[in-house]
Every structure is written in structure tokens, then in C-alpha cells.
Amino acid sequence: MSHTAYPIRLSPQDHSLFKRAAKAEKKSMAEWLRTAGRERANRVTKRRAACLDYPDWPLSEGAERDKHYLRKKFGGKV
Amino acid sequence: MTYIADTGFILARWSKSAARRRWSKHFLEKGPLPFITAEANLIEAGYRLNVAELGPRLLRDGDYISSLALTEHAEDLIWLLRKYADQEMDLADACIVQLFEIYPQAIVLTTDRNDFEVYRTRGGQKLRCDFAPA
Numbered sequence: 001m002s003h004t005a006y007p008i009r010l011s012p013q014d015h016s017l018f019k020r021a022a023k024a025e026k027k028s029m030a031e032w033l034r035t036a037g038r039e040r041a042n043r044v045t046k047r048r049a050a051c052l053d054y055p056d057w058p059l060s061e062g063a064e065r066d067k068h069y070l071r072k073k074f075g076g077k078v
Numbered sequence: 079m080t081y082i083a084d085t086g087f088i089l090a091r092w093s094k095s096a097a098r099r100r101w102s103k104h105f106l107e108k109g110p111l112p113f114i115t116a117e118a119n120l121i122e123a124g125y126r127l128n129v130a131e132l133g134p135r136l137l138r139d140g141d142y143i144s145s146l147a148l149t150e151h152a153e154d155l156i157w158l159l160r161k162y163a164d165q166e167m168d169l170a171d172a173c174i175v176q177l178f179e180i181y182p183q184a185i186v187l188t189t190d191r192n193d194f195e196v197y198r199t200r201g202g203q204k205l206r207c208d209f210a211p212a
Contacts, residue, residue, distance in 0.1 A: 042140075047107070047108065047109050047110075047111070048106070048107050048109075049106035049107070049111055049139075050136075050139035051106065051135075051136060051139070051141050052091070052103065052106050052107070054091075054135070056092065057092055057127055057128075057129050058092075059089060059092040059093060059127055061094060063089075063126040063127065063128075064089060064093055064094065064095075064126070
């Protein structure tokens with residue numbers, strides 16, 4: 001069940017920008033704002049990074065050392 | 079809190095050092111995500127780890143966001159690279175310094191204490207950093 005939660009006032013610039021973006025994606029402005037808000041909320045409220053579940057790729061000792069080491073090894077900029 | 083991730087932080091997840099892995103895990107578990115970085119750092123991290131898909135994968139999964147358009151900041155980046163030419167600053171480091179100029183309230187997560195204790199923004203500001211354990 002849906003309900004109106006937060007009617008918003010927009011500046012003319014934002015109104016025009018959002019309307020154009022919504023039109024480009026063939027959405028109503030309300031739907032476009034809902035999608036944008038959902039994406040942003042998912043990003044902000046997400047807590048645990050996905051890379052913690054990536055494979056344990058081997059990182060060589062040389063590649064992990066700081067750039068001074070790499071510069072010495074390759075004799076130039078890295 | 080906003081965090082800016084240097085290449086060393088991105089790689090610390092795969093570090094051989096348990097202390098570094100713990101350091102990175104502390105932030106990766108707590109967020110807030112995404113961490114801010116630049117494409118140069120993601121490319122460097124992928125190259126060093128020898129995993130070409132690392133950068134795009136981290137961006138796709140929302141762990142990191144690339145927040146520096148090189149075109150827009152070319153002038154500042156050239157200025158930084160010339161200023162720190164003696165230290166052989168590379169583009170990835172210059173991007174992190176420039177990101178701090180854009181997000182002055184952020185904390186830079188880095189493993190590179192030698193360089194980042196010296197770098198200043200173009201406005202002369204010292205970077206606030208959280209350094210990895212040695």
C-alpha cells in the first residue's frame with residue numbers, strides 16, 4: 001500500500017533537470033525520483049563492502065610494497 | 079564520515095600482512111560506502127593485483143566511487159605533479175591530493191606514510207590521513 005510521504009518543493013532548475021531526465025528514461029517524474037532515491041538510499045545504507053567476498057587473489061610482496069620500492073625495482077615512475 | 083581511498087587501501091584487503099588486512103576490514107565492514115577514489119587508483123590497484131576486472135567490479139558493486147574527472151582537474155593535477163616532481167609523485171597520488179581539496183572534511187586511507195605526510199593541497203592544506211599499520 002503506497003502513501004504520500006514527502007511532497008517536495010523544487011527550484012525551476014531542478015524541476016527542469018529532473019523532468020528532462022525522466023523524459024529521457026521514459027518515466028514520470030515521480031517514478032524517476034523514486035528510482036533515484038532508492039538507488040541513493042541503497043548506496044548510503046549499505047554497510048559491508050562486496051570486496052570482502054571476492055576471491056583471495058594473491059598479492060605479491062613486491063606489488064604491495066610502497067612506490068619507492070617499485071621505483072627502485074623498475075628504475076622509473078610507476 | 080567520508081573516506082578517500084588511496085591505492086594501498088584498495089589493495090590492503092589482499093595484503094599478506096594480517097595487521098593490514100584487519101585495518102582494511104575495519105573500514106570495509108563499517109563503511110560508509112562507497113569510498114571515494116579516482117580511476118587512476120583503481121587502475122593501479124588492478125595492475126598491481128594482476129586482476130584487470132578489479133576496478134570495474136569495485137565500481138559496479140558500489141564499494142568505491144570514482145569522483146575525479148581528469149579533464150576537469152587537469153590544471154591542478156599538473157600543478158601538483160610539478161610541485162612534487164622531486165618526490166616522483168605519480169598521477170594516482172596527485173588524484174588523491176586533489177580529491178582531498180574537493181572533500182576537505184574527508185579522511186584519506188593510505189599505506190603510504192612517507193609521501194602523504196609531505197603532500198599538501200594546492201591551497202596549502204595538510205591531508206588528514208589514517209595510515210595502515212607498518
